[in-house]
Amino acid sequence: MGEAVPIIGGTGALGHGLALRWAQAGVEIAIGSRDAERAAQAAERVREAVPGAKVEGLENSDAARRGPLVVLAVPFRAHSETLNNLRGALEPGQLLCDCTVPLAAAVAGKATRTLGVWQGSAAQQAEEMVPEGVRVVAAFHTIGARLLSQLDESLDQDVLICGDRREDKAKVARLAELIPGLRAVNAGALETARIVEQLTALMISINSRYSSGEAGKVYSGLQVTGLPEGDHWA
Ligand SMILES: NC(=O)c1ccc[n+]([C@@H]2O[C@H](COP(=O)([O-])OP(=O)(O)OC[C@H]3O[C@@H](n4cnc5c(N)ncnc54)[C@H](OP(=O)(O)O)[C@@H]3O)[C@@H](O)[C@H]2O)c1
Secondary structure (H helix, E strand, O other), X not given: OOOOEXXXXXXXXXXXXXXXXXXXXXXXXXXXXXXXXXXXXXXXXXXXXXXXXXXXXXXXXXXXXXXXXXXEOOOHHHHHHHHHHHOOOOOXXXXXXXXXXXXXXXXXXXXOOEOOOOXXXXXXXXXXXXXXXXXEEEOOOOOOHHHHHOOOOOXXXXXXXXXXXXXXXXXXXXXXXXXXXXXXXXXXXXXXXXXXXXXXXXXXXXXXXXXEHHHEOOOOOOOOXXXXXXXXXX
């Protein structure tokens, strides 16, 4: 297994934004897609924006074998199908960082509403579906793709991280904090993803109310106040 960060659904908005920012930080990326050619084109777009970026594009299963921490960024309607398709690729010891939000928009509903998920959240659905020995962390739900993709824009936001093992969350936190302007916040157990996934719909609702006229399009972020200074993850 390589040392890249595989991004499943990396041809999409969030995956592309994360790939750009991590590539800028010198992280090796494996962009995954259902279509290897589309993944290669997405990798090329990253290289154009970040000259010298260490990035390759592969079919999702091949990408998933490229590194120990796999990021999943697909629409909710594709969540279970994608996880089914990854069953043969994911190996015990790998960590899946799920960014998926069950927005109603995934089934033609409003982006400001979410769908009920039997397991409680997309992340818990993922936990039920990954092969034994693969653990799941949920993160990046409140980080907007548009802002990530605008490399001249600075970030100043928290990434809420949910997971059942502190060391797993710390790995995702370290990766998140390689992006300047992002602070990783320990949000609690994986079941807390039930709450955090809802925040995306809330932020879409806020963005729409502040995006108009001179303000242009607004991309809000989220910050938790009152936390102690210092490295929580040490
Ligand atoms: N966009 C944001 O700002 C943001 C922020 C936080 C969280 N999220 C969540 O992160 C996930 C990804 O968001 P996104 O905006 O990046 O989504 P997106 O651009 O619509 O899709 C991401 C990728 O998923 C893949 N995919 C696999 N199966 C699919 C299917 N059946 N239908 C459509 N696409 C499919 C596609 O890649 P291939 O066609 O190449 O396989 C697509 O490029 C979502 O769950 C979203 O709610 C998004």
